[in-house]
Amino acid sequence: MFKDGNLIGKDSRMLKKNAGAKLPKFNINKKRMKNRIFLSRFSRHLFSLSAVFALVVLGILLFDIISESLGWLNVKFLTNNLSIFPEKAGIRGALIGSVYLMLIVIPVTLVLGVSTAIYLEEYSNKGKIANFIKVNITNLASVPSVIFGLLGLSVFGRILNLGSSILAGGLTMSLLVLPIVVVASQEAIRAVPGFLRDASYALGANKWTTVRKVVLPVALPGILTGSILAISRAIGETAPLVVLGIPTLILKIPTGIMDDFTALPIQIYYWTLDTVLTPEYANLAAATIVVLLGVLFIMNSAAIIIRNKFQKKF
Amino acid sequence: MNDKIKVRKIINDNLTKKKNTTDKVMPTFFLVMASLSVATTFGIVLTLIVDAVKFFAEVPLKEIFSTELAPLKADPSFGILPLITGTLMTTLIAIAVAVPVGLSAAIYLSQYASSRSRKILKPILEVLAGIPTIVYGFFAYSFVTPLLMQIIPSLEAKNALSPGIVMGIMIIPLVASLSEDAMNAVPEIMREGALGLGSTKLEVALKVVIPASISGILSSIVLAISRAIGETMIVTIASGSSKNFTLDITQSMQTMTSYIVEFTSGDAASGTTGYYSLYAVGLILFIFTMIINLIAQHISRKYREEY
Numbered sequence: 120m121f122k123d124g125n126l127i128g129k130d131s132r133m134l135k136k137n138a139g140a141k142l143p144k145f146n147i148n149k150k151r152m153k154n155r156i157f158l159s160r161f162s163r164h165l166f167s168l169s170a171v172f173a174l175v176v177l178g179i180l181l182f183d184i185i186s187e188s189l190g191w192l193n194v195k196f197l198t199n200n201l202s203i204f205p206e207k208a209g210i211r212g213a214l215i216g217s218v219y220l221m222l223i224v225i226p227v228t229l230v231l232g233v234s235t236a237i238y239l240e241e242y243s244n245k246g247k248i249a250n251f252i253k254v255n256i257t258n259l260a261s262v263p264s265v266i267f268g269l270l271g272l273s274v275f276g277r278i279l280n281l282g283s284s285i286l287a288g289g290l291t292m293s294l295l296v297l298p299i300v301v302v303a304s305q306e307a308i309r310a311v312p313g314f315l316r317d318a319s320y321a322l323g324a325n326k327w328t329t330v331r332k333v334v335l336p337v338a339l340p341g342i343l344t345g346s347i348l349a350i351s352r353a354i355g356e357t358a359p360l361v362v363l364g365i366p367t368l369i370l371k372i373p374t375g376i377m378d379d380f381t382a383l384p385i386q387i388y389y390w391t392l393d394t395v396l397t398p399e400y401a402n403l404a405a406a407t408i409v410v411l412l413g414v415l416f417i418m419n420s421a422a423i424i425i426r427n428k429f430q431k432k433f
Numbered sequence: 434m435n436d437k438i439k440v441r442k443i444i445n446d447n448l449t450k451k452k453n454t455t456d457k458v459m460p461t462f463f464l465v466m467a468s469l470s471v472a473t474t475f476g477i478v479l480t481l482i483v484d485a486v487k488f489f490a491e492v493p494l495k496e497i498f499s500t501e502l503a504p505l506k507a508d509p510s511f512g513i514l515p516l517i518t519g520t521l522m523t524t525l526i527a528i529a530v531a532v533p534v535g536l537s538a539a540i541y542l543s544q545y546a547s548s549r550s551r552k553i554l555k556p557i558l559e560v561l562a563g564i565p566t567i568v569y570g571f572f573a574y575s576f577v578t579p580l581l582m583q584i585i586p587s588l589e590a591k592n593a594l595s596p597g598i599v600m601g602i603m604i605i606p607l608v609a610s611l612s613e614d615a616m617n618a619v620p621e622i623m624r625e626g627a628l629g630l631g632s633t634k635l636e637v638a639l640k641v642v643i644p645a646s647i648s649g650i651l652s653s654i655v656l657a658i659s660r661a662i663g664e665t666m667i668v669t670i671a672s673g674s675s676k677n678f679t680l681d682i683t684q685s686m687q688t689m690t691s692y693i694v695e696f697t698s699g700d701a702a703s704g705t706t707g708y709y710s711l712y713a714v715g716l717i718l719f720i721f722t723m724i725i726n727l728i729a730q731h732i733s734r735k736y737r738e739e740y
Contacts, residue, residue, distance in 0.1 A: 158633070165537060169533070169541065172605075180576075238466065239467065251471070261656070261723075262663075263663025265663070265718075327455055357665075391570065391574060
């Protein structure tokens with residue numbers, strides 16, 4: 120311990136005691152140093168390998184799927200109806216079904232999700248109710264998708280008697296992706312700086328006008344990005360639809376939201392299951408996967424472009 | 434002239450009145466919308482419990498904890514143990530793949546990678562995370578299983594090993610990105626301090642960064658477990674539907690999730706015990722994942738090191 124520049128207490132006593140002793144020599148063990156440096160360098164490669172592993176797996180996955188789909192993926196495959204003969208089968212019904220499904224999912228999730236986010240960020244007094252809703256949304260996000268299927272089967276399928284229609288599937292899917300939209304919209308709204316709101320109030324606007332004309336337009340790119348990601352999740356999700364009991368083979372093309380339908384992932388599922396009977400179904404499944412991944416790729420690119428181009432920084 | 438002003442005044446009054454009424458109505462509207470998400474949770478819990486209770490009333494407890502599951506037999510039996518072991522085995526394999534790889538990738542990204550390689554690797558992880566599970570299921574069945582068969586000849590066409598591995602690959606991005614976030618939150622000073630004392634980069638990673646971010650890493654692992662338990666399509670496609678009570682991963686097993694899928698897409702007539710068993714399994718699955726998620730939240734709250 121030091122006081123006024125002089126050593127006092129235990130330290131000074133130690134110093135006096137060891138006044139005649141030599142300073143300890145640092146014994147550098149060169150071999151040990153070498154080992155430590157070698158280990159560090161070696162593990163660096165190990166760590167980078169596991170990061171590259173993801174890249175390799177992605178490459179193999181894409182290669183496997185594209186090579187199986189070669190020769191099967193053409194315009195006729197997109198425009199033909201389902202058929203039990205692999206050469207004639209196409210995914211027109213599944214494509215139309217997926218589009219219909221999104222026609223339900225997009226408005227429902229946007230209205231529900233953005234409203235929830237506006238309530239949580241703008242209107243709630245951040246008290247117990249808001250906290251409860253927040254915790255609830257976090258937990259909802261972690262419920263397995265197959266359980267949403269059971270909910271849809273009971274509530275939409277049986278109680279509301281919608282069966283396995285597009286409406287039942289769309290509503291189930293909307294609830295499944297709702298947390299994604301809520302969280303993304305919340306973040307976007309939170310990023311809107313307070314001075315914009317203050318300026319709006321100062322000009323005499325009331326709360327709703329401020330939210331509608333100032334907060335939402337500024338937060339829109341963020342909300343859109345999150346929504347696109349949520350919708351791309353909904354396009355690829357299979358389990359809830361299978362649980363709803365979408366029939367295996369639908370030869371009719373849906374014409375309204377109360378019709379039975381099939382969607383891209385369902386088609387992949389049934390074709391993959393039936394490869395035991397007809398090996399060519401594997402090619403059809405792979406071709407459908409290429410179409411599905413293509414759609415997802417376009418949507419994700421759109422999300423990235425919106426994020427980079429329209430998001431304002433304050 | 435006077436009339437004009439009067440009309441304008443009336444219009445203005447009406448406008449502000451309308452504006453003010455919408456301003457008053459909107460908070461209630463938003464609250465109703467927000468509470469719909471709460472209603473969803475209650476809807477899930479209610480639908481599961483109502484039908485699961487009917488199942489538990491019909492089937493004796495002794496049968497539920499038996500190892501025989503044959504719901505479609507003339508004399509059906511509903512032992513849940515085969516589903517539990519199936520879920521457990523596939524989850525264990527997935528975690529065994531995802532945690533080492535995901536953690537090392539996170540260490541690489543946060544400790545070693547140059548900003549350029551991070552710019553390439555992070556989007557690839559995001560792409561892996563965005564691929565629908567049905568695609569992974571197809572990949573497991575059509576590529577990984579045949580590949581594994583060449584190494585392990587006794588492997589069945591449907592088995593627990595291949596979907597377990599692929600599920601692990603699917604979860605790698607989750608573990609990697611959550612752990613990396615936790616590692617990046619460790620202040621730079623601590624790293625530099627350790628480097629200044631003569632530690633190597635590996636020692637900094639293992640003895641400083643990981644202990645400091647352990648809460649985030651643990652909760653990422655727990656969340657990964659929850660994802661693996663709830664994962665449906667990969668196991669349904671690649672692990673089949675044999676209700677074996679076994680720990681042999683080269684055999685076909687059924688998980689809780691794939692039981693639900695198999696049974697609903699088959700012919701589960703409403704009102705039968707088999708139909709109610711879906712909800713019982715769903716309830717157990719729901720409780721499992723809920724508990725695990727609560728544990729994850731607890732870990733990240735309790736063991737967080739604040740700097």
